[in-house]
Structure formats: structure tokens, C-alpha cells
Amino acid sequence: xxxxIEVTKxxxxxxxxxxxxxxxxxxxxxxxxxxxxxxxxxxxxxxEILEGLRPRxxxxxxxxxxxxxSQGRELHRQVGVIPQEFRFIEKITPTxxxxxxxxxxxxxxxxxxxxxxxxxSDKANARFDTLSGGQKQKLGLALALVSEPKVCFxxxxxxxxDPQARRAIWQVIRTLKSEGRTVFLTTHYLxxxxxLADQVAIINHGSIIARGTPEQIIEAHxxxxxxxxxxxxxxxxxxxxxxxxxVQAADGRVNIEMREKGxxxxxxxxxxxxxxxxxxxxxxxxxxxxxxxxxxxxMDEGExxxxxxx
Amino acid sequence: MRPRRILADLNIYARNYLRNPAALFFTLIFPxxxxxxxxxxxxxxxxxxxxxxxxxxxxxxxESVQFLAALNHTGVVSIQVVSLAPGTNFSTWLxxxxxxxxxxxxxxxxxxxxxxxxxxxxAYVDPQDPTSSGFLQGALNGVANAYxxxxxxxxxxxxxxxxxxxxxxxxxxxxxxxxxxxFAILTxxxxxxxxxxxxYRKDGLFRQLSLTPxxxxxxxxxxxIWYTFLSVISAVIMVTVGALLFHSTVRLSLGVIPFxxxxxxxxxxxxILAGSAAPTPESAAVVANxxxxxxxxxxxxxxxxxxxxxxxxxxxxIFPLYYIIDGMNQVMLFGNATxxxxxxxIVLVLGAILFVAGVYTFRWREK
Ligand SMILES: Nc1ncnc2c1ncn2[C@@H]1O[C@H](COP(=O)(O)OP(=O)(O)OP(=O)(O)O)[C@@H](O)[C@H]1O
Ligand SMILES: [Mg+2]
Numbered sequence: 308x309x310x311x312i313e314v315t316k317x318x319x320x321x322x323x324x325x326x327x328x329x330x331x332x333x334x335x336x337x338x339x340x341x342x343x344x345x346x347x348x349x350x351x352x353x354x355e356i357l358e359g360l361r362p363r364x365x366x367x368x369x370x371x372x373x374x375x376x377s378q379g380r381e382l383h384r385q386v387g388v389i390p391q392e393f394r395f396i397e398k399i400t401p402t403x404x405x406x407x408x409x410x411x412x413x414x415x416x417x418x419x420x421x422x423x424x425x426x427x428s429d430k431a432n433a434r435f436d437t438l439s440g441g442q443k444q445k446l447g448l449a450l451a452l453v454s455e456p457k458v459c460f461x462x463x464x465x466x467x468x469d470p471q472a473r474r475a476i477w478q479v480i481r482t483l484k485s486e487g488r489t490v491f492l493t494t495h496y497l498x499x500x501x502x503l504a505d506q507v508a509i510i511n512h513g514s515i516i517a518r519g520t521p522e523q524i525i526e527a528h529x530x531x532x533x534x535x536x537x538x539x540x541x542x543x544x545x546x547x548x549x550x551x552x553x554v555q556a557a558d559g560r561v562n563i564e565m566r567e568k569g570x571x572x573x574x575x576x577x578x579x580x581x582x583x584x585x586x587x588x589x590x591x592x593x594x595x596x597x598x599x600x601x602x603x604x605x606m607d608e609g610e611x612x613x614x615x616x617x
Numbered sequence: 618m619r620p621r622r623i624l625a626d627l628n629i630y631a632r633n634y635l636r637n638p639a640a641l642f643f644t645l646i647f648p649x650x651x652x653x654x655x656x657x658x659x660x661x662x663x664x665x666x667x668x669x670x671x672x673x674x675x676x677x678x679x680e681s682v683q684f685l686a687a688l689n690h691t692g693v694v695s696i697q698v699v700s701l702a703p704g705t706n707f708s709t710w711l712x713x714x715x716x717x718x719x720x721x722x723x724x725x726x727x728x729x730x731x732x733x734x735x736x737x738x739x740a741y742v743d744p745q746d747p748t749s750s751g752f753l754q755g756a757l758n759g760v761a762n763a764y765x766x767x768x769x770x771x772x773x774x775x776x777x778x779x780x781x782x783x784x785x786x787x788x789x790x791x792x793x794x795x796x797x798x799x800f801a802i803l804t805x806x807x808x809x810x811x812x813x814x815x816x817y818r819k820d821g822l823f824r825q826l827s828l829t830p831x832x833x834x835x836x837x838x839x840x841x842i843w844y845t846f847l848s849v850i851s852a853v854i855m856v857t858v859g860a861l862l863f864h865s866t867v868r869l870s871l872g873v874i875p876f877x878x879x880x881x882x883x884x885x886x887x888x889i890l891a892g893s894a895a896p897t898p899e900s901a902a903v904v905a906n907x908x909x910x911x912x913x914x915x916x917x918x919x920x921x922x923x924x925x926x927x928x929x930x931x932x933x934x935i936f937p938l939y940y941i942i943d944g945m946n947q948v949m950l951f952g953n954a955t956x957x958x959x960x961x962x963i964v965l966v967l968g969a970i971l972f973v974a975g976v977y978t979f980r981w982r983e984k
Contacts, residue, residue, distance in 0.1 A: 360824055360982050383828050394820040398636035399629055410625030411829040434636070454829075 311336045311458055311489040312357060317366035319352050319513075326352040328513035329366065334506065339480060339490040341504035343497065345603055349513040350493040351391050354462050357491065358388050371457060384412065387456035391463050391493075393447030397436040401427055401446045404435070405453055412454040421449045424482070426475035441468045448476060458489045465494060477503060497596035507595070511603050521595050528602055529593030531564045534574050538585035545581045550574060565590075618838070622831050626839040634809075634843070644805055648851050649858055652797050655919055656863045659692075659789050666695040666789075667749050667923050671720040672707055673698055678727035684738075684760065685722070691756045692789045696720070708741055715927055717743035718753045730764070748943065749923040751951040790863040794855045795945035796918045798873075801851035802880035803916075803938050806844045806888045807909045814892025814979070815901035827981035834976065837885065844881035852877060872948035875961045880941045883968035887937075889975035912936040917943065937967045 312334035319327040327349040334340040344350050355361045356368060359375030359382055368375060373382045395404055402418045409416040422428045425445040430438055438446065448464050461480070465473045473496075480503050483490050494500055500507050501521045509517040509524070517524050536542070543556035546563060552574070553564045563574050571590065578585055634640055669688075675681040685696045701710060711719045719741035729736035740757055742750030817823050826836065852869060859865035891908055895901035915929065916922070916938035922930050933939045944960030947953040 358828065360827070362983075379827070380830070384830060386828075388825075388828050390821060390825060392821065394822055394825070396629060396633050396822065398633045403629065403632065407625050407629045408829065410621050411831045413619075413621065413830070 309336055310334065311338075311371060312340070312491065313367070313369040314353075314357070315367040317353065317356065317368055318364045319349070319356060319361070320364045325513050327356075327510075330510065330513070330515045332508050332515060332518060334489060334491060336489055337484065337487050338505040339484050339492060339503050341500035341507045342491065342493045342510065343495075343500055343507060343599060344493075344510035348510045350510060351462055353510070354460055354491065354493060358386065358460050359383065384454065385457045387451035387454055387459045389444070389447040389451045389459075389461050389464055391466075393443055395435045395443070395446065395450075398434050400432045400434055401438075401449065402431045404446060405449060408450050408453040414453060414455060416453045421452060424452070424475075424479055425449045426472055441472055444468060445472065445476075448479065452479075452483075456488065458491065459483055460491045462493050463495065464492070465496060465499060473499070497594065497599050501595045509599060509602060511606050516602050516606055517598070525593055525595060525598055528598045530597075530601075531566065532568075532590055532592045533562045533564050534571055534588060534590050535560050535562045536578060536585045536588045538578070538583060542578070542581060542583045542585060545583060546574075546577060549577050549580075561585075562591075618832075618835055619830075623835050623839050623842070626831060626836055627842055630839060630843055640809060643808065644801075644847055644851070645854070648797055648801050648854060651800070652793060652855055652858050653862065655793055655797075656790050656859070659793075666691075666693050667718065667752050667921070668716070669694045669696050669718050669720050669753060670699045670711060670714070670716055671696045671722065672701060673722045674724040675722050675726040676724070680727035680730050681722045684726070684764065687760045687763065688756050691759065693752050693756045693792075694718075711741055712743075717923075718749045720753070720757075748921060748946065751946075751953070752921070752923065755950070788863070788865065790859050790865040791867050791950055792917075792921045792946065793919070794859040794865055794867045795949050796921075796942055797855050798848065798852045798877075798945060799880070799916065799938055799942035800913060800918045801855075802844075802848045802877070802941060803884055803913060803918075804909060805847050805851075806840070806881055806884040807891075807905050810840065810844075810885055810888030811892040811895065811901045811905035812898050814889055815895050816898040818892075819898060823981040833979055833981060837889065837972075837976065837979075841878075841882050841885050844885055845878050848877040848881055867949045870948060872954065872957060873945055876941050876945050876948075876964070879961060879964045879968050880938075883937055883941075883964055883971055886968060886971035886975040889979050890971060893975070893978040893980070912938050915939075916941075917946075921946075937964060940964050940967075 310333040312332075314330060314332050316329045316331060317327055318325070318329050330349075330353070342350050342353065352361065356363050357370055357375055359379035362376050370382055371385055375382055399407070401422055405416050405418040405421055419428065419431065422431050425448050427442060427445045427449065430442055435443065435446070444464060444467060448461065451459055451461070465476050468476065477499065480490055480492065492500070492504065504521060507517075507519065507521050507524055508515050517528060519527070537559060538561045539559075540556040540561075543554050543561045546552075546554045546561065550563065550573070552566070552570065555562050565571060565574065575588065578588075666689075671685060673681050673685070685698070688694055689696050701707065707719060707721060711717075721739040721741070723736060723738065726736055726738070728734075738757065738761075740750070740753055742753065852873065856865075856867060856869050859867065887908065888905065891904045892901045895904045915925075915933050916936045917933060918938070922933045922939065922943070925933065940960040940963045944957045944964070947957035947960065
């Protein structure tokens with residue numbers, strides 16, 4: 308499969324601020340690519356450079372083989388975009404907006420079907436300025452689909468949406484993928500990335516600090532599986548003395564890192580033997596979110612450098 | 618340029634526009650208020666009339682005084698009888714005193730009239746100021762016609778009515794109608810486009826549009842079509858209200874159409890320029906006002922430029938709206954196609970310059 312998006316040594320500076328610092332990545336055709344990072348990491352900057360909305364300072368960028376900045380007109384017929392803060396003409400309804408985009412892209416969109424897809428049917432004929440933030444966002448997504456794009460750039464499409472609506476959007480993204488379209492997604496919801504993404508990149512301070520499938524990233528940067536019980540810190544003290552495993556106490560819980568599943572039995576035996584009251588045990592592996600928080604935290608404390616990790 | 622895209626953009630813009638009560642008020646209701654107000658206040662006074670220094674050589678006979686009074690009643694000219702020292706050349710005197718028109722009533726006017734003998738009053742006109750001379754000639758022809766009719770038919774004729782422009786008596790309202798059409802051509806784009814451009818930019822709407830196949834030129838053309846449509850509507854309203862309420866005799870003719878198209882073309886472009894130059898929607902409104910207000914008052918909108926003091930009349934010539942209103946006067950009142958052609962030429966050249974400058978400064982994405 309050819310790469311739909313190719314980014315090489317991309318850098319973007321705003322005066323003294325380096326928003327994107329020489330990043331590299333590729334997105335394969337048909338993949339859902341999740342671009343993660345804390346506020347101000349450089350996600351929107353990168354996304355808008357890929358969309359052809361901003362010029363880059365240096366580096367190479369190709370989307371569908373085109374340079375987004377100088378070949379924007381050609382590119383824009385083939386991509387759908389939902390900007391981070393979608394706005395539209397105030398007194399226009401979603402149905403009218405879809406027909407408008409249809410005329411601009413020379414397609415004949417099925418407005419009721421599109422609106423149903425993004426769970427906005429009930430507001431089909433409401434004026435844009437009367438829509439809630441989440442409803443506006445849904446319209447943005449519907450408009451991004453009007454052109455039947457080969458690539459969709461979705462900058463935080465689910466931010467501010469209720470859980471129901473988020474699931475509707477996830478379904479849209481799955482449908483896009485099943486139709487063979489490429490999706491470039493930014494989000495702050497790590498579980499979303501874990502659920503939807505084939506490939507993930509984590510960016511912080513303009514540098515990519517991790518890249519791969521969600522599983523690869525968790526594997527590479529996640530900790531061991533832990534057994535966790537609700538117990539006072541004295542339990543942690545006791546276990547540290549009696550077990551050969553790392554033990555931490557936090558938020559009224561005690562976490563013990565296991566090496567393998569069988570260790571659980573030995574740990575529980577020790578807990579029971581302590582005579583200290585405890586309840587509610589569970590086991591836990593790192594999620595993408597745990598890894599994300601740890602990586603970003605370590606980078607901000609200066610422990611690791613961007614792009615040193617892959 | 619794809620017609621489907623232009624029409625789609627026009628459709629969306631029109632819907633949004635029509636759903637905005639304030640915009641509708643300014644487009645449709647406000648001009649009616651203006652024409653009614655100005656019509657009632659100024660129709661029957663000479664407030665806006667052209668001063669015509671007049672020498673009455675008929676020793677102020679009854680007939681000559683009445684003839685001059687009839688001219689005054691047209692509301693277009695204001696007769697000011699002067700007496701000159703013997704031997705003064707009237708034409709020279711007029712020029713020295715900054716007048717572009719003058720009138721002489723010959724000796725024996727009353728006698729000739731009573732005897733139904735042809736008698737000529739002499740109008741002095743300056744070819745450099747065809748508007749004033751047009752006004753004077755129009756008023757003279759009209760009143761003279763009325764007199765002839767009365768003398769010939771032996772019946773008193775009250776007021777003058779005529780359908781041919783050349784001999785019509787122009788009333789204030791007849792100048793107000795083209796003036797207010799010009800007002801609408803100027804204000805409806807200027808008061809919305811500049812702010813619109815600035816707020817579309819702030820809200821990121823232009824960036825979004827830049828991701829569609831719609832081009833800036835197509836977007837602009839859609840706006841020009843919309844404001845042309847609005848000017849046609851206001852032209853129809855003005856002419857209708859003028860005729861119904863104030864018996865104005867001006868009518869729409871094909872010659873007005875170029876002004877209804879190229880006027881909005883010019884001012885939409887100027888609005889784009891103002892909106893692109895201003896950093897915020899608020900300052901865009903201020904910039905638009907600074908450009909619009911002087912032009913609105915000094916281009917002959919409410920009063921013919923020929924009634925302005927000479928300095929102000931000169932300033933009027935720097936405003937594009939002056940040429941639009943003057944041109945519409947030439948077409949609708951005086952039937953002076955040559956001069957109207959000159960006016961539309963100026964409007965076209967200015968409009969083209971502003972359009973190119975507008976497209977050039979008008980950016981949809983950051984540089
Ligand atoms: N137009 C601009 N001018 C100057 N600095 C900018 C501009 N746009 C972004 N920045 C800076 O670039 C950095 C990256 O911003 P960007 O919008 O790409 O972050 P982001 O990852 O999308 O954040 P968020 O999650 O909050 O949307 C930030 O430090 C921001 O302040
Ligand atoms: Mg962002």
C-alpha cells in the first residue's frame with residue numbers, strides 16, 4: 308500500500324516559538340492515524356500544514372503525492388477537513404450547508420443520510436447560530452464528508468461531545484475506514500485512539516516522542532501488569548519487606564507489579580498474611596493513557612528528548 | 618469560474634442576508650423612509666435649487682415677474698434678479714462672480730406675450746457645468762411650454778406636465794430619486810461587506826472556504842450579483858415611491874442598468890479592500906464609515922452637486938459615487954447619453970482598479 312501522507316523533517320516556527328520541530332512520519336492508505344499530544348504540542352499546526360492551510364518553515368510534506376501548500380486546489384478536491392473550531396455562516400441550516408458544499412464540490416450529497424450518520428438529524432433545519440457546540444462540530448464532520456474524500460483530517464472531532472455522540476462519530480470513522488479512506492485524527496481521548504487507530508504518534512513540544520500501533524507503544528513504554536488492592540500505606544510497607552516485587556502506595560490503594568500471572572497467588576497470600584484490613588483487588592495493565600501521561604511527564608521533566616524514542 | 622458554485626454561494630449568502638432583520642430594514646425600508654422624508658421636507662422649497670442670476674430688461678412687468686415666479690416654483694432653480702451697471706457684459710459678469718448659469722428677460726417680453734408674438738428669453742450656460750445648465754434649460758422649457766399652452770389655448774394651465782424629458786420641468790424629487798438609488802448602491806455593500814470580510818477572516822470561515830473548490834473571484838462575483846440585485850430593487854422602490862407620493866416623472870430606463878451593475882461592482886470591491894485592510898471587524902466598520910459617510914453626503918445624493926458651493930462641488934468629483942449619480946441623472950433626466958457614457962467609463966475604470974486591488978489584498982489563508 309502506498310503512503311498517503313509523508314512528512315519528512317517538518318519544522319514550523321512562529322517567530323521565536325518552534326511549534327513543530329523536525330518531525331517525521333508516514334500514514335498508510337486506509338489507516339486511521341491518531342495524532343496525540345498535550346495542549347500546544349503542535350497537533351493543529353501539523354494538521355493545518357498537511358491540509359495546506361499554513362505554510363511550513365522547512366521540511367517536506369506530501370499528501371496524496373501533492374504539496375499541500377502549492378498544490379492546494381488539486382488536493383482540496385480529494386480531502387475532507389474538520390477544523391479544530393468549526394464555524395459556519397450564522398443563519399444557515401445544516402441541510403443548506405450540505406447542499407452548498409455539494410455544489411462547491413460538484414457532488415450530490417444525501418443530506419438526511421449524512422446528518423443521520425453524524426447524529427444531527429434532529430437539527431437538520433435549525434440555524435447554525437442556534438446549534439450547541441457539539442452540534443456545530445457534528446455539522447463540521449458532515450461537511451468534511453460531502454466531497455467523498457480520500458483522506459479526512461479530523462482535528463479533535465469529538466471534543467465537547469456527549470458519550471452517545473462520540474460513539475456516533477467513532478462509527479463514522481469506522482465506516483470511513485471500511486470504505487478504504489485514510490483518516491488523520493487528533494484527539495485528547497486516549498481510549499478513542501486505542502479503539503480506532505491503526506497507528507498512533509505522540510507529539511510533545513513539537514517533537515514526536517512515540518510512534519507505532521497502540522499495542523507497540525504500550526509494549527515499549529508501558530509498565531508491567533499490576534495487582535492492586537484498597538489498603539492503607541502500612542500494607543505497602545509490609546509487602547515491601549515480604550515480597551520481591553516493586554510496591555507503591557497511592558490514592559488509598561497499594562499496587563504491586565507482577566512479573567507473570569502466577570505471581571498473583573503469591574501476592575494475595577502475603578496480603579492475607581499481613582492481617583491488615585483490605586478489600587477490592589483488581590489487576591491492571593497500562594493503557595495508552597497511562598503511557599501517554601508517563602511519557603509526556605518524563606519529557607517535561609527533561610528525562611527524555613523528543614525523537615530519541617521511536 | 619463555475620456557474621454552479623457562484624449560484625450556490627449566491628444562494629447561501631442571500632438566505633443568510635434575508636434572515637437578518639437589520640440588513641433587510643436597511644435595504645428595503647430605510648430608503649423608503651429617506652425618500653419620503655427628503656421628499657416631504659424639500660419638495661416645495663427652493664432649498665436645493667440652483668441660483669440663477671437674472672437680468673429683467675422688461676422693467677419688471679407683471680408678466681415677466683410671473684414668469685420668473687413660475688420658474689422659482691419648479692423648485693429646481695432659484696431666480697435672483699440682479700441689476701447691472703449700464704455697459705456691463707452679463708456673460709463676463711457671470712463668470713467673474715462664479716456663476717455657471719444666468720438668464721435674461723428681454724425688453725418687451727410682456728407686450729410680445731400679450732400679442733402672441735414670439736419672444737426669446739436668453740439662457741446663459743457654461744458647457745463645463747452641463748448639470749446646472751440642464752436644470753435651467755429643463756425648467757425654462759417646462760415653464761415656457763406652459764406659457765405657450767396658456768397663450769395659445771386661452772386657458773390657464775396649472776402646473777406643468779410633460780412626458781418628454783427634454784421639456785419636463787424637473788422638481789427636487791426628480792433629482793432625489795437617482796440620488797437615493799446611488800445612496801443604496803453605495804451603502805448596502807459598504808455597510809456589510811467590509812465587516813463581513815473581517816469577521817469571516819476572524820472566524821476562520823475563509824480558511825474553511827479555501828479548502829473547497831470555490832475561488833475568491835467566484836465568491837466576489839456572487840456578492841456583486843447580490844448587491845446588483847439589491848440596487849435594482851432599490852431603484853424600483855425609489856422610482857415607484859417617487860412617482861406615487863411625489864409625482865416624480867423619472868422612470869427607469871435601460872441606460873440605468875450599467876450603473877446598477879458597475880456601481881455595486883465598484884463598492885463591493887472597495888468594501889473588500891476596507892475589510893482586508895482592517896485588523897478587526899470593529900475597525901472594519903469604522904474604516905467603512907470613514908470611506909462611506911463623506912461620499913454619501915458630498916456626491917449629490919440628497920442635493921444636486923450643482924447646488925454646492927464651488928469648493929465642495931470640486932471635492933465631489935473625487936468620489937466615485939458622484940459619477941454614478943451624475944450618470945444616472947444624465948440618463949434618467951437629461952437624456953445626455955454621451956456624458957453618461959463618460960461617467961460609466963470612469964466608474965468602470967475605478968471599479969476595475971479597486972477589484973484588482975481587492976482580489977490582491979483579499980487572502981483566504983495566512984501568508
Ligand atoms: N498563529 C500562531 N502564532 C503564534 N504561535 C502559534 C500560532 N499557532 C500556534 N502557535 C503556537 O504553536 C504551538 C502549537 O500550537 P498548536 O495549535 O499546533 O497546538 P495543539 O497541539 O493543536 O494544541 P491543542 O491540543 O490545544 O489544540 C503552541 O505553543 C502555540 O502557542
Ligand atoms: Mg489543536
